[in-house]
Amino acid sequence: MNLFNLLNKYTVAILFMLTIFACNQDSHKNFQQKPELISFASPWTSAFIVDSLYPHHFVNNEGEHLLILNKTAWAYFKSEDPEGVLKRAKDQGVNVIRVCLEGALYFETLGMDSWPWGGTRENPDFSKFNEPYWDEVERRIQLAGKYGIGIDLNLYNSLSRKAHELPYQKEYWDETINRLGKYSNIFTWEIMNEYLGDERFQDSVGNYFYKNDPFKRPVITSAGTTDDACWPQKEWMGISIVHTCTGSTAEYDLKDWYFSVAQNSRSHGKPAFNNESGREIRHKNDDPIHRRKQAWIWYTAGCHWTWHSWEGCEGIDDASYRGPGQEFMKPVTDFFRSLPFWEMDPNFTIYNATSSEYFSVTLAEPSRKINIVYLCSLETGKHITDEVANVRLPNGGFKISFINPSTLDTLKVAELQSKGLGKPSPLQIPDFMDDLAIVIERTQAKKQTVIEGTE
Template sequence: MSEQSTPVRAMREWAFETSRAYAEPFTDVRVTATFTDPSGAVSTIEAFHDGDRTWRVRYNPGVAGRWSWRLGSNPPNSDFEQDGEFTVEQAEVRGFLRSTPGEGWGFTWESGEPVFILGDTTYHLFGMAHDSDDGARQVRAFMERRAAQGFNLLRVRLPVSLFHPPDGYNTWQTRRLWAWGGSEQSPRFDRFNVPYFQTVDSVLRWADELGIGIELIMEGWGFEFPFNSRNIFVPEWEELWLRYLVARFDAFGSVTIWTLQNEYEYYPNGDWHYQSNGAVCDRWAIRVGHLMRRIAPHGHIIAIHNGPVMPSFGKRFASDPYVIDTVMFQTWGTVDERDGWLAAGIEDQIPKSLGDWPGSAILSEYGYEFNPDLPPMMLAHQYCDPDHTRRGAWRGAMSGLGIIQGFENTWGPAQVLDQDQAGLTSLLHLRHFFTGLVPFDRLQPVTGLARSSDSAAGHAPLAMATPERDIVVVYLPVGGEVSLEPGLEGHKEHWFDPRIGEMTTHEQRANNVFTPPERPAGDHPDDWVLVLRSMY
């Protein structure tokens, strides 16, 4: 392949040097590249300053054929008045992740392949990679392991937080990780920490190599500086920040989701006061969402992440229902000492919050599995045990959503990246079930199909089925008998054990009442998955 050709959906980069010295290179000039595809369609992306007198342009073409580009600047600079052509060759690639409500579970690759989302929360992955050479090695090894395990999405923040209340100090951090110029006490929002962003480049390249997606959280958390001080971090500085992130990272194939802010209801001053602030956070999300659609040419998913679960998202965005593609939905279920293991209520909250939402969604946060061997930083996690991890994931998946879990080892303050916690294995079993044993993209939740005499909160069975009812799946959070509606007599009965990931044939049917296999009792009742397949 010649230097002037590139495969479809491969990022291409150009570097431009200027003899002109800009006192403030991030603000004194705006450099823009315009691309024209073989059909004549035009798109633009800004160049970004990468230190010294270097500006770079990154673009990821999605159409085969002959392309042209033209560079320009404002104010004009002859060093930035250039143009050229290149050829894009056809290639068999999956392409970018797309939000496709109504298709499968809401996500497909550009190739048309449906996607089962399985993710991990690693907010400070970029920060640890930049902190030290050893940290970078640990990050690379962690990403390789997650990719080999079948994870396809990592939640990562672009600004690094030193602290999360009440006691979550970063135990691994040895250097400043401030993303802007100046300092936290005296910020320069017209400058960016270029070496830090070059590290982010490296991590995104690793993700590209490994085929793992990155959710880039652009602002978060909203309760911390500068996002809680909008009188200092004014809209002009926010837009400069967003434009720099898009110019630098939008062309990466590993960038799957742009999340505007973690728990966006903290806008504008770091307090959750959704009901009393006139829903200004929704107006902010709509405004920033439209900005992203104007400046980000590659069509990556635009998402918001919630704190409060109500009002519903259809009501929140009724005035502009399609500017946001995806809700990265947070709801934890029960997390108390008595019922934390049960993760009850997740499946009830999902339809209340998302039932009127026209876009896609992922259960992106439902707790962080506690590690009692670490110093207690977040006691709110202490009853999020491996049972909570497993049952919460099944409740989300049985609601037709992809799953992202969090672990104390990896979410932020501790960063014990070389050790997986106990609950992770059950996530791998869940992924194997939905991608290897049943066709997840054909299954949708069905209410009323399965019933139980156990009326305790969180004990009710959850059912999914294909439109033809040739496959029926029922999750029993606490085991026990389950009765199904008539018409399934011609189906073969199988049982999947979500704790060990094994499928068995076990015929205990009596008048459409099914009973799971018996296992030695543990601390809590066993959960089981019933699978019925038509024999015709």
């Protein structure tokens, strides 16, 4: 081979490599510069990411933390009264709704099909996009932002089990990021609903959104009801996601099921988010008091919760329907949002019950400046009387407030002087039915002492 042919060979190879590089650069050119964010009033002043300092929680650019109450609203992008959906959600304390970008859930009842591509579901054209639908999606995302509500955006719903077979899907991902990612109230990208099949495809989608969303929102997917989070070890999986589509019946115990699943979900060093709980009738989650307890347990366990009901599914446009227990959602979220919840972690030594008729869940700030104890009977309607618990607190003075979880009324206030961790203090608990919240606030800090005999 002469010198001319050799140079020509390498020239062709170099040109080929440059062409490939240019194509790759072109395919990502829209992601090189962060677009101007369309933002809303608090809390959606900017996009939320996982807080590196408090990795079980979310924070935005302004340092605001987000305590999630999510609500299922699958057909929000197609509902007849989107503003009514948002008003009802806001009244319940909801700040995130879970919506499908693609899906035809409950089509027999609603007749609504969220279809992002050209053509129809029966005769699709995946090389094009349904522009009027995308325009309406953007309008409704902005409307949600004005109501202070974010979007858990589900990319594949009715097509989840065949998404890996569809053509032009990278174009769909690009369109989603470019067109919808500019809104600060897009909370998370959710690949699929209750499906962990086609793991390689989901890894491709997850990694693509993880790497290309300029605002670095969390990416998730979800499985059906399990006792622990799905794929928490994956780097692209930003949240520890679990579903409890279970009921308020005896086989799903508040302590051994709901509390245990919350503990499991929070054990992975990521925010723990139950983004689909049990709904009434279908999942037999019909007891409103039990549903109140489920929410309080999850929040006191340091996790995030969802209100899942017929009203967000088949009944999305029914302005009069309210699911059992929905009236208790705003008080519980108001309570925890009033706290520095992101600084607090589960605690297992502060409160020790002496009765087996109830159990406790505790959330505490590390210095014990503020501590929350939630007491919960296993059975609805159970009265707890004459209980004297033991509390283990550092040296100092503490103000103790006993709160009604359903109304947030203060029932009683007491003072306590602790002599240190080695000397638990007795605490008289007011008689209560079903549940009771206790706020323990440090009023006086004293020099810390170690437990006697451990010096």
